[in-house]
Amino acid sequence: MSKSPLSLNPHPALTDAPSVGGDIAQRITRLFPALSATHQRAAEFVLAHPLDAATMTIDELAAAADMSLATANRFARALGFETYAEFRAELVGRVRVRMSQEDKLRVARQRDASPAGVALEALQEDIANLQTTVADLTAEGLGGAVDLMRGAKRIYTVGFGASAYLAGFAASHYGPFCNDVRFVGGWGGPEESVRHLLKLSSDDLLIAITFPRYSRDTVDLAKLARDRGAAVLALTDMPTAPLVPLATRSLFASAERGVTSSSAVAALALIQALGSALAWQRTDALQAMEGLTDLVGPYVYPESNRPPARPPDYKKRRSKETP
16 A cells, blocks of 8 residues: 555554555545544554454444543544444445455344344345446446357356356356357366366357355466466456456456355346346247257146246235134
């Protein structure tokens, strides 16, 4: 981080400011020289121990920085916040994206919540993830990704950990609409994936998928694909993700999650959205779908034997019947 123009020799704690994350670290760094000695001591503690500070009550921060409650409140106001609660909320939001899964759970348990409340909050987070993903995507980005997929002789999908399920689903979902789609993650691990990717050529496409916690193996395989001249489509969460510098094109699905490491909801929706675009653009998509229906027909529930739809007043009637 660059030094404040007001100070030639900022305190060493300021060099760790990026660990706090985003605007609040920059704000503390900028204002540090103008803070009182007591407030500087509090700032040093926040920068050196961001997770602890994010989970502390005002009493605990005051004790840790050896200051009074009134001074702790004034410290928050000196940073531009109206209250300590506002300062802490901003700190939690900024530091959360850098937390491990264990740290996120620790922060979540500091709040007064219930299992139902945490579950509903997670659903709200996914609604926000979907909205963020839609807002950040562009027609050029989506169209370019579809063009890469349609133009590839072979498509390989790869992911490890939770992203392996996304990569496997992508291969299955795109299969009817692309020339040749193969999932190379999963069984056998990275070593087996390398065996498959040795066949890569400049006519092929690797769809590499990784979300926090990012897989080093996925990044290494993307580098292998690039070195062999294949195109790489990265599906990840943000422009700073380690896959992005290796990708021919990147698409981002927001993956914020307050308790666990990341959410896969927006990523799954994005994968399906690309499938819809592929189906729409393929001239023989209808024939492909009809052929697939004929093939899988014997193995699925017959359309004609589906259970009847529930009447509109089903819930109301059921509640009356329940004693």
